[in-house]
Amino acid sequence: MSEEYTKRLWLEEDLADDLKWSMMVKNVMFSGKSKFQEVDLIHTGPFGKTLFLDGKVQSSEVDEWVYHELLVHPAMVMHPNPKSVFICGGGEGATAREVLRHKSVEKLVMVDIDKVVCDFCHEHLEVNKSAFESPRLELINDDARAQLEAYPGKFDVIIGDLADPLEGGPCYQLYTQDFYQNVVLKKLNPGGIFITQSGPAGILSCTEVFTAINCTLRSVFPRVLPYTQHMPVYCDVWGWNMALTDPKQAEISPEEMDRRLAARVEGEMRFLDGATFEGLRALNKHLRGCLAGETCIYTADTARFIHGSVAAGNKAGTGANGSS
Amino acid sequence: MSEEYTKRLWLEEDLADDLKWSMMVKNVMFSGKSKFQEVDLIHTGPFGKTLFLDGKVQSSEVDEWVYHELLVHPAMVMHPNPKSVFICGGGEGATAREVLRHKSVEKLVMVDIDKVVCDFCHEHLEVNKSAFESPRLELINDDARAQLEAYPGKFDVIIGDLADPLEGGPCYQLYTQDFYQNVVLKKLNPGGIFITQSGPAGILSCTEVFTAINCTLRSVFPRVLPYTQHMPVYCDVWGWNMALTDPKQAEISPEEMDRRLAARVEGEMRFLDGATFEGLRALNKHLRGCLAGETCIYTADTARFIHGSVAAGNKAGTGANGSS
Amino acid sequence: MSEEYTKRLWLEEDLADDLKWSMMVKNVMFSGKSKFQEVDLIHTGPFGKTLFLDGKVQSSEVDEWVYHELLVHPAMVMHPNPKSVFICGGGEGATAREVLRHKSVEKLVMVDIDKVVCDFCHEHLEVNKSAFESPRLELINDDARAQLEAYPGKFDVIIGDLADPLEGGPCYQLYTQDFYQNVVLKKLNPGGIFITQSGPAGILSCTEVFTAINCTLRSVFPRVLPYTQHMPVYCDVWGWNMALTDPKQAEISPEEMDRRLAARVEGEMRFLDGATFEGLRALNKHLRGCLAGETCIYTADTARFIHGSVAAGNKAGTGANGSS
Amino acid sequence: MSEEYTKRLWLEEDLADDLKWSMMVKNVMFSGKSKFQEVDLIHTGPFGKTLFLDGKVQSSEVDEWVYHELLVHPAMVMHPNPKSVFICGGGEGATAREVLRHKSVEKLVMVDIDKVVCDFCHEHLEVNKSAFESPRLELINDDARAQLEAYPGKFDVIIGDLADPLEGGPCYQLYTQDFYQNVVLKKLNPGGIFITQSGPAGILSCTEVFTAINCTLRSVFPRVLPYTQHMPVYCDVWGWNMALTDPKQAEISPEEMDRRLAARVEGEMRFLDGATFEGLRALNKHLRGCLAGETCIYTADTARFIHGSVAAGNKAGTGANGSS
Incomplete structure (x- = not known):
């Protein structure tokens, strides 16, 4: 019945x-x-x-581990020794959870605008509870850009776990050339890495925002490494863009990635390892063509709207409120 | 309005x-x-x-090229010089269309049980029309197994473009160890290759049939090469398994794949090239674990049912009728 | 399958x-x-x-006969001898079909703004074909108000088979006090009757437009007779308002209605007879209360909008275009 | 948001x-x-x-008062002086609520098989709370037929507030000729009245069970009075059949009904009065034809199944379990 x-x-x-x-x-x-x-x-x-x-779906227990392993660990292991990490958005707590698995991390600052979401997830999402209670975590409920700019010192890794850059949406300014140039780049230590979720990246959806985020990052950083993976709950392939201040760090072998994961991270990965990442960063011909053909750079004036897209506007973290 | x-x-x-x-x-x-x-x-x-x-969705114009490039060309280019090809199912005509782009092909036999579907697709699918009318194509409307067994001579490449192996479904017997051992293997020339669509292969769906088809093929062939790609119209990642009689053929470099595609195939690929395939065959850790843990071999007695799965039962070709 | x-x-x-x-x-x-x-x-x-x-649903074969019998015959039989009839809207042809069953009718003028709809229904609705081809029918594709005003002579029965009076909709002006006073009333012969479909009239929906149409008619005519019946295809009870210039005509007995139907109309009624109508005009307490409490009179300035209602905006006839 | x-x-x-x-x-x-x-x-x-x-929808606050006024009061006021009432099913509590408004009622026995439903409705349905707590109510959670048969004495009014008679369903036996003949009729005092909800009664749905229930009752009682009313939440017209042991009681005038309602019932009716009931019992020609043409009598062997019907299987009370 x-x-x-x-x-x-x-x-x-x-x-x-x-x-x-x-x-x-x-x-x-x-x-x-x-x-x-x-x-x-x-x-x-x-x-x-x-x-x-x-x-709108943010994450589900059947596949959130895929998303969060891919958002956090590739950047963390490409960095030689990440001690300080900053998360824009991320109120769900799972991104913090993955960051804190890295023994090297001494300080994690997470800025999500919505205290209610953070409290709700702290209380109800069992798998993220210990992350919220870690002494290494400093959780601030405020505008992510303002806090990142004002925060004393710099970071080894900065993570963008925000909603997609919809025109007029609360997160658009956190995907602009200006933000990357004048905030993110300045707040990264030498050899620092920025990683951001980048919206849908399927063959029918990759030009919605994924290619423009990539293009915008390329206008600021010497090396940008895009990669993608299907996420069932978003009903599409999803994309990430990693921006490195030191291009050489991107040339990590699968074996070295496996060694670093084993040495630095507590517990086992379920989805990611060196061979997996080798596959994810090898984009298909169609996607490579779309990236190569992209000319849009997000500025305060120029926007590429997500509209009518598969899974448009879904996700990510509580990023929708990472900034007011 | x-x-x-x-x-x-x-x-x-x-x-x-x-x-x-x-x-x-x-x-x-x-x-x-x-x-x-x-x-x-x-x-x-x-x-x-x-x-x-x-x-049930068979294919759509926005992504059928992805499916058919991946079904046909990897096997065709791994073979040194495919002259004769046999398609089980494939009544839509797109698989034949891709095979016939290979200049080396002298004879293509396609056996789909449903004449009405073949005629319908011949008439209404503009992009496949010339394939149906190629003098190199022999189209037979009958049971695929019976025709393959009875057909004089052997083939360089055999392609399974059939519906998934549902228990009691019309195509189940075309995925069994018996069929692979006693029909497919015997009808392949030395160095011959068998490739079959293999159902959904996402992180939530790969154990429905994909891993069992792989396991069954591994019990017969010395080398089986699985690969996957997201297909929007099936709302999931899709899987293929290539079975080689000569394991060395699988060790083709991306550059050599590009050279062969350029030399042998008419027109440009839209989705596939050497780098693309390198990515697709590099399966993620979760999927590799599922393949490694699979023990099911399809026999006349043992079935692994597709049930309640994402995209279960969708696809492929008109394979649902490749066999009675 | x-x-x-x-x-x-x-x-x-x-x-x-x-x-x-x-x-x-x-x-x-x-x-x-x-x-x-x-x-x-x-x-x-x-x-x-x-x-x-x-x-939007206009009519269906399983219940259009209910709607059209109730729109046409009660008014026609309450009139002592209807010879001339005018239909505002009605392009579907079924209202004309029912009117033409009355042997007394010598002239039927139907004005529907959309020629394409009329031609479409003439061609494809088998049950209405002969009505469209009747020599007694004069079909004009133009604005219903303009044509009614300009038409030479007067009518015994005028029928409103129009879409509901949505604010800003094409038919609103054909439900106003001004239209009833200055056009309909003036174009009715002595003893003439006006009948109009009046939108949803269920217990949850009757105040959308049904009660206001009733109230507006009561401000112009000496006697208004509302009645209702469930229409499956509109997912609601539907309402009609009949306005009589001679109040005495409303006091017809069920037996007299049966006699007139038998004497004047070709063929059998399927839904309507004297006893049926006696039930339909006996409104329930809730509906009577809503009618009694209604104060809205439709004028050019005052509208009662249909919004968010069950079955709102559905129906009726091709009335949506009975007027430009 | x-x-x-x-x-x-x-x-x-x-x-x-x-x-x-x-x-x-x-x-x-x-x-x-x-x-x-x-x-x-x-x-x-x-x-x-x-x-x-x-x-499945049982009742909603926007229209349950219509259903329950029509189930209870017509039978109660046609009876000259109802002191004892028995409800088969009715666990929701609203039927009891309406019965208890009658000052003449000294004893009300309600038998619904599902204690959990009764407790749930007692706790959560504010409008029925006082009915559950009335000293005049005896609530028994058991099989309705067994309890009615075994209960000492007879009743003035018996009310069937049960789910529709689906073949194999729990309530089928409570709609059979045997039940009516051998239980209901025997447990009615002289001049007693039986009333039962009778499923959908729209022009498309009336032959599902409504006409057969009527036909079955007519085979047992000297007078059966069917009536209908649209119920928005069931997406159809609904039907009731009242069976009288004294045919003369059915000939009550609207004015007499109003007098009795005023004299006997606490509070105002919202939907029912004499004029309303006069309309509801005046069935339309189509429905009268369906009733006249019905020959099915429900017996233990003969069933008329509800299948694929509009609103089939919905409703009524917790009757689905009025009997095991």
Whole structure:
């Protein structure tokens, strides 16, 4: 009987103007509300416990480990010895959780604008609870750009775990050339690395924001390393762009990556290792062509809008509020 | 006004018991019906002209080139000089189209059980029309296994473009150890290669059939090379398994693949090149673990059912009728 | 197999902001387009052949006879001897069909703004074909108000078969006090009757437009007779208001209605007879209260908008274009 | 933001095989589970607080008063002086609430099989709370037939507030000729009246069970009085059949009904009065024809199944478990 019933409550998401999907809802576990957004933890059939902000999927227990391993560890292991890390957004706590697995990390600053989301995730997401309670974590609820600019000292790794750069959206300014040039680059130590989630990167969706973020970073950093991976809960391939101040760091062999992961990180990776990353950074011909052909650089004036895209606007972290 | 209206006609597909999606329908272009199945060509919003068999997506114009380049060309270029090719299923015509781009091919035999589907695709799929009319193509509408066994001589490349091996489904027997051992292997010339589409291969779906097909092939062939790629229209990563009678052929460098593609194939690839394939065959750690842990070998008695899976039962070619 | 497929193509209609329904589509029979709207004839599972204008249900073969018997015959039989009839809107042809069943009718003028709709329905709606070809019918494709004002002579019965009076919609002005006072009343012969479809009239929806149309008519005519009936295809109870210049005509007994129907109309009624109408005009306490409490009179300045209502905006006839 | 989100959680109901609707969910208020069924109180957009058993709508705050006034009061006022009443099913409590408004009632026995449902409704349905706590109510959680047979003495009015008679369903036997003849009739005092909800009674749905229930009752009682009313939450017209042991009682005038309602019942009716009932019992020609043509009598052997019907299987009370 329960089966019958639970099949009938559905959460519907628009993947595009002309494509929508519905996931079965087993249980609405918790709901909260901040002055910025609604927060819901819903047990869905296909994706297990799933976090929603304003009704949009942020992450699910069946695949969040893929996203967060890929956001955090490639940059961390390419850096020779990351001691200080800054997260823009990330209120869910999983990005912090992965960073804190690195024994080298002495200080982690995480700035997410929405205290309610952070408190909600701290309370309800069991797997991230210890990260929120780590003495190495400094959690600030404020505008990410302002805090990064004002924070004393510099960082070895800066992580962008923010919502996609929608025109008029709260995070657009955190993807601009100006932000990268005048804030991120200046707050990185020598040899520092910046990594940012970069939106959908499938063959039909990669030019929405992924290629423009890449192009913008290339206008500021000497080396940008894009990579992609399918994320079931976003119904698309997802993209990341890593920007290095020292280009040589990108030339790490799979074996060296495996050695560093083993030496520096507590516990096992589930998704990532040297061979995996070798595959993910080897982009397909179509995607390489789209990156090569991209000319858009995000500035305060120029925007590339996500519109009507597969999985547009979904994700990431609580980045939607990483900045006011 | 038209906009308003066309937004209201939707084609709904069950991706799993607890996940469904709906694509906007712009136009039902053509409909036909054979004794085996319904055939429809529908202009959908997100995927353009899309072919359905019994209401299930077979292929769409926005991404069929990805699927068919990956099904055909890696095997064709790993073979030193493919002159004769056999396709099990493939009634849509796109697999034949890609095979016939290889100048070395002198004879292509395609056996699809459903004449109505072949005629429908010949008439309505403009991009495949010339393939159907090639003098190098011999098209037979019959059971693929019976025809392959009976066909005089052997082949350099055999291609499985069939529906997934559902228990009780029409194609299950074309994925068994018995078929691979006693039909495919015997009908391959020395140095011959077998390639088969292998169902969903995402992190949540790879153990449905992908790993078992791989395991079954490994019990017969000395070298099996799996690779995967996201297909938007199937809402998942898709898998292929290539089985080589000569293991050395798998060790082709990206540069050599590029050279062979350039030398042997008419026209440009859109998706595939050496670097692309290098990435696709480098599977991620999770997938490698699933392949390593698989013990299921498909026999007449043992089946691994696709059930309740994301994209389960979708695809491939008109393979659903490659065999009675 | 066909069964499986046809279950998957759905036409979705918003019944309200928070309620939508989907009817299975068996076949898109015909599609056309005028400068005013899209016209589609779709074979749906629950309602059979169904006519849509701009994707909104107009009528279906399983229940259009209920609507059209109730729109036409009560007024026609309350009139002692209707010879001349005018239809505002009605391009579907079914209202004309019912009027022409009355042997007394010598002249029927029908003014629908959309020639394409009229031609489409003439061609594709078999049951209305002979009505379109009747020598007693004069069909004009123009603005209904302008034509009614300008038409030489007066009418015994005037029928409003128009879309609901949405603010800013094309038909709003055909529901105003000004139109009733200065056009309809002046173009009715002594003892003439005006009848208009009046939108949803369910317990949750009757105050959308039904009660205001009633109130507006009461400000002009000495007697207004409202009645209602459930229409499956509109997912609601529907309402009509009859306005009489001679109040005594409303006091017809069920037996007299049966006698007149038998004497004057060709063929049998399927839904209506004296006893039926006696039930329909006996409104329930809730509805009577809503009518009694209504104070809104539609003028050029004052509108009562249909918004977010169950079945809002659906229907009626091709009235959406009865007036420009 | 909240608006955006709440629009995305939908409860989907199959109205038929080829028709489904989805109501927006504002909030899942309470959920419970018995050994018989799931119980949920969900705040939906279109219908307010809505009670579901096993995911099927039972009643909603926007229209339950219509259903329950029509189930209870016509029979109660046609009886000259109802002192003892028996309810089969009715666990929601609203039927009891309406019965207890009659000052003449000294004893009300309600037998619903599901204690969990009764407790849930007692706790969560504010409008029915005082009914559950009335000293005149005797609530028994057991099989309705067994209890009615065994209960000492007879009743003035017996009310069937049960789920529709689906073949193999739990309530089928409570709609059979045997039950009516050998239990209901024997447990009615002289002049006693039996009233039962009778499923959908729309022009497309009336022959599902409504006409057969009527036909079955006519084979046992000297007078059966059917009536119908549209219920928005069931997406159809609903039917009731009243069976009288004294045919003369049915000939009550509207004025007499109004007098009795005023004299006997506490508070005002919202939907029912004499004029309302006069309209509801005046069935339309189509429905009268269906009733006249019905020959099916429900026996232990003969069933008329509800299948694929609009609103089939919905409702009523917790009758689904009124009998084991």
